[in-house]
Amino acid sequence: xxxxxxxxxGMTLYQPIMQSKLDVYNLTNYTFSMKDPExxxxxxxxxxxxxxxxxxxxQGMRRCVDGVLVVHQHGHPHVLLIQMGNNYFRLPGxxxxxxxxxxxxxxxxxxxxxxxxxxxxxxxxEVGEVLGTFWRPNFETHMYPYLPPHITKPKECRKVFVxxxxxxxxxxxxxxYKLLAVPLFELYDNTKRYGPVVASIPQxxxxxxxxxxxx
Amino acid sequence: xxxxxxxxxGMTLYQPIMQSKLDVYNLTNYTFSMKDPExxxxxxxxxxxxxxxxxxxxQGMRRCVDGVLVVHQHGHPHVLLIQMGNNYFRLPGxxxxxxxxxxxxxxxxxxxxxxxxxxxxxxxxEVGEVLGTFWRPNFETHMYPYLPPHITKPKECRKVFVxxxxxxxxxxxxxxYKLLAVPLFELYDNTKRYGPVVASIPQxxxxxxxxxxxx
Ligand SMILES: [Zn+2]
Ligand SMILES: [Zn+2]
Ligand SMILES: [Zn+2]
Ligand SMILES: [Zn+2]
Numbered sequence: 001x002x003x004x005x006x007x008x009x010g011m012t013l014y015q016p017i018m019q020s021k022l023d024v025y026n027l028t029n030y031t032f033s034m035k036d037p038e039x040x041x042x043x044x045x046x047x048x049x050x051x052x053x054x055x056x057x058x059q060g061m062r063r064c065v066d067g068v069l070v071v072h073q074h075g076h077p078h079v080l081l082i083q084m085g086n087n088y089f090r091l092p093g094x095x096x097x098x099x100x101x102x103x104x105x106x107x108x109x110x111x112x113x114x115x116x117x118x119x120x121x122x123x124x125x126e127v128g129e130v131l132g133t134f135w136r137p138n139f140e141t142h143m144y145p146y147l148p149p150h151i152t153k154p155k156e157c158r159k160v161f162v163x164x165x166x167x168x169x170x171x172x173x174x175x176x177y178k179l180l181a182v183p184l185f186e187l188y189d190n191t192k193r194y195g196p197v198v199a200s201i202p203q204x205x206x207x208x209x210x211x212x213x214x215x
Numbered sequence: 216x217x218x219x220x221x222x223x224x225g226m227t228l229y230q231p232i233m234q235s236k237l238d239v240y241n242l243t244n245y246t247f248s249m250k251d252p253e254x255x256x257x258x259x260x261x262x263x264x265x266x267x268x269x270x271x272x273x274q275g276m277r278r279c280v281d282g283v284l285v286v287h288q289h290g291h292p293h294v295l296l297i298q299m300g301n302n303y304f305r306l307p308g309x310x311x312x313x314x315x316x317x318x319x320x321x322x323x324x325x326x327x328x329x330x331x332x333x334x335x336x337x338x339x340x341e342v343g344e345v346l347g348t349f350w351r352p353n354f355e356t357h358m359y360p361y362l363p364p365h366i367t368k369p370k371e372c373r374k375v376f377v378x379x380x381x382x383x384x385x386x387x388x389x390x391x392y393k394l395l396a397v398p399l400f401e402l403y404d405n406t407k408r409y410g411p412v413v414a415s416i417p418q419x420x421x422x423x424x425x426x427x428x429x430x
Contacts (some may be wrong), residue, residue: 145417146400200245202360202361203360
């Protein structure tokens with residue numbers, strides 16, 4: 001007949017399943033430098049919304065992609081953000097061209113924002129899993145992690161991907177921007193300062209089993 | 216030599232990659248009924264925190280699991296929540312026993328909260344991907360989607376899973392509770408009413424490519 005087996009010594013009975021893993025290296029593994037400035041197109045929220053409106057009338061809904069690059073300090077995750085001016089914080093990423101696929105666009109944008117100009121030191125970008133998708137129903141700053149009911153003509157769809165980093169690499173940022181490593185506890189519940197997309201990164205990353213590596 | 220191919224007619228160039236799919240059926244596909252009441256253990260937040268404190272001193276950190284069951288109305292996702300009393304909304308789930316694995320625990324809790332008593336009508340639960348993990352650093356209601364820095368003795372770890380539903384099934388809820396289908400737009404940015412775990416479900420689901428099915 002069936003025999004009851006004793007529980008195995010040292011066996012973890014609650015091994016996580018259906019959970020993605022993410023390797024995260026120490027901030028000190030990376031080298032940060034500067035490169036030529038990028039032209040800044042919008043000096044205000046108003047200017048940004050006006051440009052969105054003009055482009056929409058020609059091209060329809062804007063498709064955007066963003067990358068979340070994670071490092072750690074003392075085992076707490078930090079996200080790389082680009083600071084433009086005093087109070088505007090963005091993920092590296094941007095607008096897809098007509099017909100351009102999301103992954104190619106994101107690699108192109110990551111290179112523009114973060115790669116050193118010398119091709120021999122450029123990181124070869126890997127685009128990982130989707131962290132979330134945000135919709136802009138109107139020509140204003142509100143964005144939602146769903147298409148609000150009865151919105152048939154959204155103005156923008158923004159897809160956020162995790163970017164698994166190599167163990168070491170060199171970043172170079174246009175000198176009119178700053179690159180920041182911002183801890184999750186600073187982003188969490190802080191939509192006011194960072195906007196809905198960036199402020200939701202702590203929740204989005206909480207589904208990963210994070211492997212902290214490096215010094 | 217290499218020949219440049221013309222773009223294929225009707226080909227979607229920006230097919231999402233690394234994005235999980237989720238089948239979501241219409242609310243009307245499901246049948247809702249009632250069963251015998253469940254004993255209610257805590258009549259207040261204070262009582263809940265007191266019980267957490269007492270159990271912690273004996274068993275250490277509480278491990279909990281929650282399930283997110285998604286239906287739709289008019290193509291907008293709704294999450295099944297259990298309402299206890301007037302103002303307490305919970306995902307179906309609960310505390311893992313010592314040594315109990317998360318998936319078995321969640322199936323057991325889903326049956327207690329949602330399965331009809333008759334075994335022939337019970338849904339066979341499938342536990343899907345992790346949506347997020349929340350930590351409770353202290354004996355209070357605050358929870359975070361990360362272990363806050365320098366917290367070495369968290370009091371609770373709560374893991375949230377998506378529960379893919381069958382096309383049709385019968386739910387039965389203890390008659391002292393109510394089962395609600397709450398739209399994402401009601402949960403979003405509403406930590407005050409629903410708490411941090413439930414209020415973050417819209418962001419967590421935004422990473423899926425949702426397939427809306429049913430009438
Ligand atoms: Zn520290
Ligand atoms: Zn508005
Ligand atoms: Zn409707
Ligand atoms: Zn507190």
